[in-house]
Amino acid sequence: MIRYDPCLIIKRLVVKRGTAILYDEAFHHGVNVIRGDNSSGKSTIMNFLFFGLGGDLDRSSWSEHALLCDHVWLEAEFNGNPAVLRRQIDVSSQSAMEIFGGRYAASLSAPIEAWKRYPYARSKNQESFSQAIFRLLDMPDVAVEGTSSITIHQILRLLYADQLSPTESLFRFEGFDPENLREAVGNLLCGAFDTEIYELQQTKRLKEREHTEASAELRSIFRVIGGGDESMTLDWIEQRRKTLFKEREDRSAQLSVAEEAFYSAQSSEKITLQAQNELYKQVQKLQVNLREKQAEVDSVEFELSDSASFIKTLNSRLEALRDAELAAEVVGTVRFGTCPACYVEVLDEDHAVAACHLCKTPLDTERARDRIVGIVNELSIQVRQSERLQEIRAGRLKSLQAQLAEQQAIWRMKAKELADLSSVPTSKVREEIRDLQRRLGYIDKSIEDVEAQVRLANKIGDLSAKKAQLDQDIQSLGTRISSLQLSQTDRLRTAKARIEKNIIKILRGDLKRQDSFENPEHVRFSFAKNSITVDDHTYFSASSRVVLKAAFLVGFLEAALQDQKFRHPRFLMIDITEDKGIEQARSHNFQKQVIEISDQAQVEHQVILATAMPWSGIRPELFVGKHSTLQQGTLGFLTPKVDGANP
Incomplete structure (x- = not known):
């Protein structure tokens, strides 16, 4: 039957x-x-x-x-x-x-x-x-x-x-x-x-969920910044950044002139070198932090790649298990006419116990079939757990990359401060120097805010592009699903x-x-x-x-x-x-x-x-x-x- x-x-x-x-x-x-x-x-x-x-x-x-x-x-x-x-x-x-x-x-x-x-x-x-x-x-x-x-x-x-x-x-x-x-x-x-309809529906639901999440994240960002106004466009932010850098260069030039007169005093060199030494230590520490954070990113990326290969192997084993079961049902017991070692004709003897007709080892096919259910379930659970861990690693990688980008921005700012401080030693009247340094600090803080705005604007741009692409994918999937449903x-x-x-x-x-x-x-x-x-x-x-x-x-x-x-x-x-x-x-x-x-x-x-x-x-x-x-x-x-x- x-x-x-x-x-x-x-x-x-x-x-x-x-x-x-x-x-x-x-x-x-x-x-x-x-x-x-x-x-x-x-x-x-x-x-x-x-x-x-x-x-x-x-x-x-x-x-x-x-x-x-x-x-x-x-x-x-x-x-x-x-x-x-x-x-x-x-x-x-x-x-x-x-x-x-x-x-x-x-x-x-x-x-x-x-x-x-x-x-x-x-x-x-x-x-x-x-x-x-x-x-x-x-x-x-x-x-x-x-x-x-x-x-x-x-x-x-x-x-x-x-x-x-x-x-x-x-x-x-x-x-x-x-x-x-x-x-x-x-x-x-x-x-x-149709199985394809099921797979497409699953993909469509996943993209719809991603679309909902992207829309919610965009609404949250606009709620924090008071709505999606023009000040958050990349062009405006880029213009603002150029203005701040130009203003910083002007203030730095004024500070150079002010320090030139003050440097003639012997005490000024000591002050300048002390500030430069402290800033140099900060830059060194930031570089160490950058290397450590980069190492963490590399480690998580390696885990993601290694686990992806492991999941692919598990899925291959599941497919091979089904293929092996099908082959065993189709082929059945293999019998040799001649011995594969010495080529002597194999006697065809009847045995009451199912066994290999060459070595007479009993064949326990029932036990093999019994284990199939357990193996399939175990492999499927491993795949699901591994995929869940991949999601956690992907989230961790995203967080680490954001932290790395933030530390790189801080390092670039401190490195530029060190470069400015390490230029031609100059001095001027202390009060004028203090005022210029305060203005520089305000400008640097504004530059930090602009960098944050750039990241936020990039995120808005990425989310908007992702949302638009998801819209297109959802419509395309819906059209394909409708076509297949008509064919059914x-x-x-x-x-x-x-x-x-x-x-x-x-x-x-x-x-x-x-x-x-x-x-x-x-x-x-x-x-x-x-x-x-x-x-x-x-x-x-x-x-x-x-x-x-x-x-x-x-x-x-x-x-x-x-x-x-x-x-x-x-x-x-x-x-x-x-x-x-x-x-x-x-x-x-x-x-x-x-x-x-x-x-x-x-x-x-x-x-x-x-x-x-x-x-x-x-x-x-x-x-x-x-x-x-x-x-x-x-x-x-x-x-x-x-x-x-x-x-």
Whole structure:
């Protein structure tokens, strides 16, 4: 049987209370039937599956017995790679998730560091378990305009028909349910969401955030200086600087003339040399500070370059890991006709144990597959942490460069003062010298202010140019995204047509209980409106609405088994086969249809059905666990197993 990715298969569900195991059953590919009397706990098990995969349950969805449990352990295969998901049962349903790469049996003895803990919601420094699961399923992490990113919970809402949701709704019921979010989920599962659009949208959001930050920074600067007046233009500042330097030169010339007369006195030389010596020490100290600051800048630049290379290596390893897995699946076991060392013909012997046919070393392919999930998550976390450190280093580099520029400006000013003081020694009347020196000090301070204004004006210019470029980039990205979205119309039309064809087939196979189901010509459904019509009819009996909703979900799954372009995870849970007074014969007919569709499929998939009246034609191997009753429910509170016992 072939596999279309994404593909989600549940292999085992374990529910615990402390060290006691209250439920432990294995699941399989194809149809899985959980059977039992009404109120015996079938829906509780379905909710545990939904919750264990990352779904949210409100207080009304938790049964009294479910809240007595502590943890849900779920062994699943994501695109063929095994992993164990563990969540603590919480009324708010917003508990974190721990993920282990491998099988449930191995996870029991695994050290704590082998588990990766992911929070319910993403943050700037840590990804959520939805992001981790999407990565394992090789599905894009899609953000929806006006709402948060799509979560695994939103995906599961279109894969789980529970008893508490209205049967006329395609999605599992939720209070806050924006139309654009439902539409994005539906389009994503139909394969009508282009990865390039996602990447461009991510880039557009990043540039929009940068544009907002640049605008805010500009507003802050203008607020400090009293608005963006003409005095802050570079031309005016440059003219002001030239005027100040010219005035300083004139004052320096006057000071030279004044000092020439005063220098004839013997005491003046001592004063001049003492001031020159002090200024020389200041310049020396500034030079040392400049070298140290430059060394800090060089060090951070080297760290940035080295870390960039490290991140590139990690991403290459992730890509190589996926390529190696694909190559192993395609090539399989390599066998030699002759020994590569001595060229002797290799005997083709059959061995019960999988091993290299040359050296007879056992091949542990299962263990290698178990480690893939852990390695992928670990490398992805390293990449995210390294990128976060790069952001911190970049900020530190920017700060150091600003400090370096400021120290260089101070050094240039002091160096010029030293050059002026070291020129031809002159003197004049002390009072005139003091006055001229005071004026020079005022001019130097004005020059410092002008230099600060230059930096501020440059920053305004840089921010304005950056903002203009971001405007242009955002418009260009918006145009490209719109173009790609238009090109997806054909894909969505094709996917919906295939789903519609399957739904019509299922409805025609229903018992003759609803006139509009007997020979429908077209079925229209809308993810955004959360609605479905048959030949433009919207009113159906309560039991027929159950059949229609179930037909839609099964038809959607069947379409994903027929077309590899769907991003549907080929997984479905149905807990409404006897809702709204549906008669037993009609329920049995639907179960028969689902099993026939599953048996005819050539692609890996999984359907989990909960029923109180199983069809007599269901093969025994399709059942999961025993037939539960009101006295002997699905959760074994009466005879719990010890942790670690066989299922």
